Amino acid sequence: MHIIxxxxxxxxxxxxxxxAFEKARKLGADFIELDVQLTKDGELAVIHDDKVDRTTNGTGFVRHFTMKELKKLDAGSWFSPSFxxxxxxxxxxxxxxYHKKIGLLIEIKSSRTQPGVEQAIGRLIERYGFSNNTIVQSFDADAIMTLHNLYPSIPGAVLMRPRFGMLPHGRLRHIATFARYVSLKHTMLNPFLINFVQSHNLKVFAWTVNGLKTGLRLQGWKxxxxxxxxxxxFAKEGKA
Structure with missing residues (x-):
């Protein structure tokens, strides 16, 4: 079981x-999950929201800033003065x-608001070399399909919210043609669903698991x- x-x-x-990335590495994580947004000048900024307001001392949409302008913002004080x-x-x-030193799970928020984001990510990963431990995920399945068509060596993951704890067989069979993983909210999972997804030659990630008992239960469910x-x-031991 990978710890992400x-x-x-x-x-x-x-x-x-x-x-946060260094802390995850030192605490024994196998992967770092992170989010990307395209900037005004076409660079890839690591930030979750489409606006900078919540996690920086700035205001406005990420896409209205250049990368140089974004790097001038304070992205730590909101959490603690020590940052x-x-x-x-x-x-x-x-x-x-971190490439090839720790796994990276890179999330595209939406290709509809960020045209060309798949190409930008693919070109960058290609420059550093493809790896099974550099995965790109999104709720936007079309973005992962586009990325696969452009760069089939990049493993893809589709984030999903199953209705009534079920996923259609046809939907999973389709996803398996362009992705290797499905990522699901942990409260929606059960042993049957995990096994059902895995039977389609897909691996399963669970998000966001912050309870030890929940994590151990999921581990028991493979x-x-x-x-x-x-x-x-959840990590067995910290890493230096």
């Missing part, structure tokens, strides 16, 4: 910052630091990975 730090170790440091001056990372800097704000709750 949700926006880094976001219970201990400001989400989607190098402080004052923490910056919004650029995806290229994250890849430079989940492939859990996304958590607390990597240390």
């Amino acid at each position: 730090g949700h926006r880094g170790a976001s219970a201990y440091a400001p989400e989607n910052t190098f402080a 004052q001056g923490e910056k919004i990372p650029e995806l290229e800097d994250v890849l430079h630091k 989940i492939d990975g859990i996304i958590t704000d607390y990597p240390d709750y």
Whole structure:
């Protein structure tokens, strides 16, 4: 079972910052989950929201800033004064630091509001080299399908919210043609559903798992990975 730090170790440091990523690595995470948004100048900023208001001292849409302008914002003080001056990372800097050293689960928020984001991510990953541990996910299945068509060597994951605890067979069979993973909210999972998804040659991630009992239960159900704000709750040991 892979331990995936949700926006880094976001219970201990400001989400989607190098402080959170380093904390996740030291706490034993196998992967770092992070979100990307396209900037005004076509760069990939690591930030969850489409606006900077919640997690920085700035205001406005990410797409209205250049990457240079975003890097001037304080992305740490909202979490704690001890993180004052923490910056919004650029995806290229994250890849430079962590590629093939720790798994990366990169989330596209929406290709509809960010035309060309699949190409931008694919080009960047290609530059650093494809890896089974550099995965791109999205609720926007079309974005993952587009990415697969452009860069079939990049593993894809589709985030889903099953209705009534069920996923249609045809839908999973279709997803398996362009993705390797399905990521589901942990409260919707049960042993039957996990096994059903896996029977379609797809692996299953659960989000966002912050209770130890829940994580252990999912592990008993043979989940492939859990996304958590607390990597240390589940990791066997910290990493230096």
